[in-house]
Amino acid sequence: MTTQVMEDATSSVIQDIDYGRTIERALVHRSAITEVFVTDVQTLRPMAVTAGIHLPLTHLYYSDHRSRPKLHDSLIFLEAGRQVSIAGSHIHVGIPIDTIAIVNTFQFSMKNLYALEVGRETGTPRIDTDFFGTPARNGRFRKGRLVQRIYMGDVHVGDHSMDVLFLKKHENEILRQAQRGTPAPMSSEFTEDVVSRTTERVAPELVGRDNPLNVVLTEPEVIGDSVVAQVVPRFDNPALFDHAYDHLPAMTLVEAARQVAVYSAGTAGRAPGEAPLPVYASGFDAEFYRFAELDVPLTVSADRVPAGPERHVIRVRFLQDSEEIAALTVTVDDASRIPQLQPRNHHA
Structure with missing residues (x-):
């Protein structure tokens, strides 16, 4: 019974995702509105969110590929996943917006590639994200991990996981000075x-x-x-x-x-x-x-x-x-x- 209730609640949240516009660009650390691909971020449960994704049909970078049939660029899903992780961490996990996230490792793979064909009506894209990490006594996260599942409608098309280090601006400057x-x-x-x-x-x-x-x-x-x-x-x-x-x-x-x-x-x-x-x-x-x-x-x-x-x-x-x-x-x-x-x- 509990499982069914959770599944119903998740389904309701997914149905409520807003695809009308992209979110505030500062939430995904982008300067140009055209480079924002997240339309909405909703809480699924503690430390877990789902997000709507906008896939532009024409884009200077992501649409520029010679292979046919024409598929949505795999890297737009990777970038969208990165943006979801940033926005989700700010809005729903409590990471301060001026935090710098340093990527240590990531794993990313696409599947069911037929569903990525441009023009195929597979369904609206979304990314589900689970955040993992333990805050210090002061409540600050020093490092974290996220796991994402990428969908086109009901078709599971990709998986992404990433390990990151969270730094304040002055800590990042110290790290850069030490390296160079x-x-x-x-x-x-x-x-x-x-x-x-x-x-x-x-x-x-x-x-x-x-x-x-x-x-x-x-x-x-x-x-x-x-x-x-x-x-x-x-x-x-x-x-x-x-x-x-x-x-x-x-x-x-x-x-x-x-x-x-x-x-x-x-x-x-x-x-x-x-x-x-x-x-x-x-x-x-x-x-x-x-x-x-x-x-x-x-x-x-x-x-x-x-x-x-x-x-x-x-x-x-x-x-x-x-x-x-x-x-x-x-x-x-x-x-x-x-x-x-x-x-x-x-x-x-």
Whole structure:
């Protein structure tokens, strides 16, 4: 009986989610309204929320993909999950709004990819989130973990978990000073006209893009069994740099990992000049060890691990000053097979 009551209460909360507008941008630490994807956050139970998600049909960054059929970008769900975790922690857990959350690790995977096809009426998107953590005696959370389930209507399409460290502003400044030893420059100080004179980025189509603004890699080089490139994002890309940073944010590293994985999987076994295979990045497993500095060259390398003809697993490492600062494992799927994975009238 208790279980049925809880299920009924949860169903009622989900039905009450407001999709009419996005929430206040300060609650998700974004500057531009166009970069806010959370429409509503509702309490499910103590330390658990559900949230409505807005998936724009056209977006400078998230809609810019060459693979067909056209699917909702996996990273918009990752970004939406990040935003839900921030807003939920402020509104329903009590984390102060000026708290800085440092991501240590995250695991993210998409499933039932057929339900992500743009134009398919699967249902409204939402993310359910459980927060885990024990406050200190003063009530402050020093670290925490969250677990999320992502839905399109009733179809379970993804899972995300993340471990974070919570810092006050002055604590973050101490940490940055300890790592660098000198004040860090801001991303707003790097102008594209200076960068473009010394950098030639990869052709967009080789990393699954159309718009050069979204390319974050220099020309990749095949060295043995690895693909190696430099990470040089466009600092005027409003999706990756919604506001000024003193480091490369985690989502920029995730995009670099995706692009080197797409390049590695899409061009493997292809003749020079031959169009890369269409692939879809469906999973990320990430560890971050240090901040990615803006003023030090950042190298990314990818090693492909065979996982079958329709799925590849790419191991990605980021190096600065010969030190590994982050490592990701990226899973990519053959995009051409996704619509055939389930019938169009399937309900999960």
